[in-house]
Amino acid sequence: FSPSMITRYHRGTAVATALRDTSSQSSSYSPISGREKRSNFSTYAPYSTIDGRVGVGGVVGSPNGSFGTGMGAGTMMISSSSSPSSTPTLHPAKSHDVVHVDRATPSPPPFGRGGRIVDCASSSSSSPPKQYAIGSWEVPSSSSSIDVVVSRPPSTTIPPSPPPNRPPRRPIVAGNWKLNPPTRSEAVTLLRLLVANFVNHRDGNEYPDDDDASDGPEVVIFPPLPYLSDAIRILEGSGILVGAQDCGMHDGGAYTGEVAPSMLLSMGCSYVLLGHSERRVHFGETDASINMALRGCLDVPGLRVVLCVGETLEEYENGMLERVIDEQLSGCLNNVDASAILRDGRVVIAYEPVWAIGTGLVATPSQAQAAHAAILNSLSRVLRCTAGEVSDGAIRIIYGGSVTPDTVLGIMDMPDVDGALVGGASLNADSFTRIYDGTNDAYDGKKKVIANDRFANDRFSPRELVATEVMPTKNALGESPVWSDRDQALYWVS
Numbered sequence: 001f002s003p004s005m006i007t008r009y010h011r012g013t014a015v016a017t018a019l020r021d022t023s024s025q026s027s028s029y030s031p032i033s034g035r036e037k038r039s040n041f042s043t044y045a046p047y048s049t050i051d052g053r054v055g056v057g058g059v060v061g062s063p064n065g066s067f068g069t070g071m072g073a074g075t076m077m078i079s080s081s082s083s084p085s086s087t088p089t090l091h092p093a094k095s096h097d098v099v100h101v102d103r104a105t106p107s108p109p110p111f112g113r114g115g116r117i118v119d120c121a122s123s124s125s126s127s128p129p130k131q132y133a134i135g136s137w138e139v140p141s142s143s144s145s146i147d148v149v150v151s152r153p154p155s156t157t158i159p160p161s162p163p164p165n166r167p168p169r170r171p172i173v174a175g176n177w178k179l180n181p182p183t184r185s186e187a188v189t190l191l192r193l194l195v196a197n198f199v200n201h202r203d204g205n206e207y208p209d210d211d212d213a214s215d216g217p218e219v220v221i222f223p224p225l226p227y228l229s230d231a232i233r234i235l236e237g238s239g240i241l242v243g244a245q246d247c248g249m250h251d252g253g254a255y256t257g258e259v260a261p262s263m264l265l266s267m268g269c270s271y272v273l274l275g276h277s278e279r280r281v282h283f284g285e286t287d288a289s290i291n292m293a294l295r296g297c298l299d300v301p302g303l304r305v306v307l308c309v310g311e312t313l314e315e316y317e318n319g320m321l322e323r324v325i326d327e328q329l330s331g332c333l334n335n336v337d338a339s340a341i342l343r344d345g346r347v348v349i350a351y352e353p354v355w356a357i358g359t360g361l362v363a364t365p366s367q368a369q370a371a372h373a374a375i376l377n378s379l380s381r382v383l384r385c386t387a388g389e390v391s392d393g394a395i396r397i398i399y400g401g402s403v404t405p406d407t408v409l410g411i412m413d414m415p416d417v418d419g420a421l422v423g424g425a426s427l428n429a430d431s432f433t434r435i436y437d438g439t440n441d442a443y444d445g446k447k448k449v450i451a452n453d454r455f456a457n458d459r460f461s462p463r464e465l466v467a468t469e470v471m472p473t474k475n476a477l478g479e480s481p482v483w484s485d486r487d488q489a490l491y492w493v494s
């Protein structure tokens, strides 16, 4: 596409759209400013820039709803605009699957993890066939096929949730970048875009009457080790905390290749992620070694841990979830001071079912809830305290495994889900910001007042800039901020 499509830039109101067909999109959801409509914009913009260069994804939306077009690789469609007063929504997670069944469909149903038929799908059957019975997999003789709604109930041995009315906990949204992105400059870009999004969030925009940003969810990024100092420097003052993806168990000495917890704290890290299933599977970490590292972290005042637990698909299918979690927690928390967990909240548990990591198979809200309840249950045994002490304690349990902006709301709705540990979707500033929004929405403690006039009044006067170079990046942003190194400022594209 040609840079000539870029007409002008000014702060605060505009957005770049994308080289993709967004004609079915009608949302004007704004990941930057919250849920209010800022303008008639499409949701995607896979180009953004740094270093004074400008990249825009082909179609530029303007605040008054008109759109310019240009030619790019592939098909370009102009996104549909939505009504200025529309309230964009995030869609909650599907808790059921719709399965198409015909006479040849074998029974039990061929969808992997077991399940239960709960209804006919209204999408294709206006009413269930007469002979149809809930729980039945058989296609009634009056039909050649039916669609059925299938839920996957969790393992039957899962205990009920502890008593409701647990004290509110501050949610956490954590991004585990794993071994990504491949270069430092891409990491720096992503960090800057995150800052842009989150600074806007906490700019008086969402909580105009409240200058205490700590009321929103806690946000933590876990970049690879080589990017830690960039992350700490760039995220300083943004409210986003930084953590390491793992650490060693020793405090110093002849341990080539190791990283001590105290070193991480001295750099400015707030968290350490421990016990991730990828560390267990690929690098031989065990509950015992994780326990050593965890105790090392707790010996360093100021450092917190996100401890991952979770079962494999096979274990899930065999109803072993509760047992696996119990074993992992007792191994990893062996000889750990219970008050550091229950009173000081220094250990966050991340429930990450291995079958949901990187697979797109997100646990249903009820599956996540059941597992989190099992974790609470197990903690009282492991920490030798009552269920009441656990459920009233400062412990937080977050869910990880294919979390996306579309699924986070359903998961967060569950009483014992206190946040999300996000892998793939945290590599995209837009997705991660929307996940933050979903988490925030579900957080009871706060009724948001959105300052709609911030953009309507257009207090920012337009400035003309000239694009000298256009650079595609891998971001798929709803609203791409354009970072100018020359001006040390962010601009929005209109």
Ligand SMILES: O=C(CO)COP(=O)(O)O
Pocket (backbone or CB within 6 Å): 176, 276, 352, 356, 357, 358, 359, 360, 400, 401, 402, 403, 421, 422, 423, 424, 425
């Ligand atoms: O492992 C995870 C976070 O630690 C989850 O990864 P995904 O969100 O990519 O499934």
